[in-house]
Amino acid sequence: MSNDGLRLEQVRRSFKQGKDSLDVLRGADLDIRGGEIVALVGPSGAGKSTLLHIAGLLEKPDSGEVRLAGQAAGNLSEGQRTRLRRLHLGFVYQYHHLLPEFSAAENVILPQMIAGASKSKAKARAMDLLGRMKLTERAEHRPGQLSGGEQQRVAICRALANAPRVLLADEPTGNLDPHTAEGVFDELIKLVRGSGVAALIATHNPDLARRMDRIIRLEDGLLVEG
Numbered sequence: 001m002s003n004d005g006l007r008l009e010q011v012r013r014s015f016k017q018g019k020d021s022l023d024v025l026r027g028a029d030l031d032i033r034g035g036e037i038v039a040l041v042g043p044s045g046a047g048k049s050t051l052l053h054i055a056g057l058l059e060k061p062d063s064g065e066v067r068l069a070g071q072a073a074g075n076l077s078e079g080q081r082t083r084l085r086r087l088h089l090g091f092v093y094q095y096h097h098l099l100p101e102f103s104a105a106e107n108v109i110l111p112q113m114i115a116g117a118s119k120s121k122a123k124a125r126a127m128d129l130l131g132r133m134k135l136t137e138r139a140e141h142r143p144g145q146l147s148g149g150e151q152q153r154v155a156i157c158r159a160l161a162n163a164p165r166v167l168l169a170d171e172p173t174g175n176l177d178p179h180t181a182e183g184v185f186d187e188l189i190k191l192v193r194g195s196g197v198a199a200l201i202a203t204h205n206p207d208l209a210r211r212m213d214r215i216i217r218l219e220d221g222l223l224v225e226g
């Protein structure tokens with residue numbers, strides 16, 4: 001069946017470690033539809049970041065297919081992969097990676113302009129996203145003038161700026177104290193639900209994982225439900 005979100009089919013990835021090969025992904029299957037929020041859990045070193053890099057077209061699998069917004073990525077050129085990534089993917093990392101010399105609003109405006117939006121449209125969307133994250137008053141502040149929670153909320157707005165079909169997040173609240181993490185996570189969930197994006201969020205926090213629609217566990221190189 002078609003899926004306009006994210007689909008992985010029999011994804012395999014191994015790394016050479018000396019004479020041995022470490023089989024991190026051994027045929028991982030995944031299907032996330034628009035509007036679904038899925039937690040990716042598993043012990044440290046299980047391969048969650050590797051899986052997110054492959055799903056985000058930052059790395060290629062040894063075999064298997066990644067389908068993004070209905071399009072198979074396997075046979076695309078580097079240029080086509082970059083375009084697909086720009087059009088359909090948003091990323092949130094543990095650290096915000098905002099541009100320090102630009103304001104919060106500019107950090108959300110820039111990716112839209114790179115994708116071809118006019119400045120006025122990009123600004124209107126940035127202010128709308130920042131408003132939904134309760135950051136209107138902070139829009140003109142630079143990242144260094146914001147709290148850790150606020151920085152991460154701006155990073156979430158930036159990830160959603162181009163209305164991607166798929167949002168990938170690697171421990172998005174992992175750097176924050178538990179109370180702040182909970183608040184940022186609530187806002188993330190609200191924004192994601194309102195946008196219809198397919199979201200895959202890696203977390204070590206079982207309380208946060210339980211609040212998503214489904215939990216997928218990475219175990220011995222395979223993805224299992226629950």
Ligand SMILES: Nc1ncnc2c1ncn2[C@@H]1O[C@H](COP(=O)(O)OP(=O)(O)OP(=O)(O)O)[C@@H](O)[C@H]1O
Nearest residue numbers: 015016022024042043044045046047048049050051
């Ligand atoms: N480029 C690489 N070369 C060799 N080994 C790698 C490479 N990338 C990852 N690995 C190995 O693959 C395994 C999975 O790593 P990965 O970072 O995906 O795990 P993770 O589940 O995200 O861990 P954590 O929860 O600690 O972030 C680890 O044993 C790691 O050392």
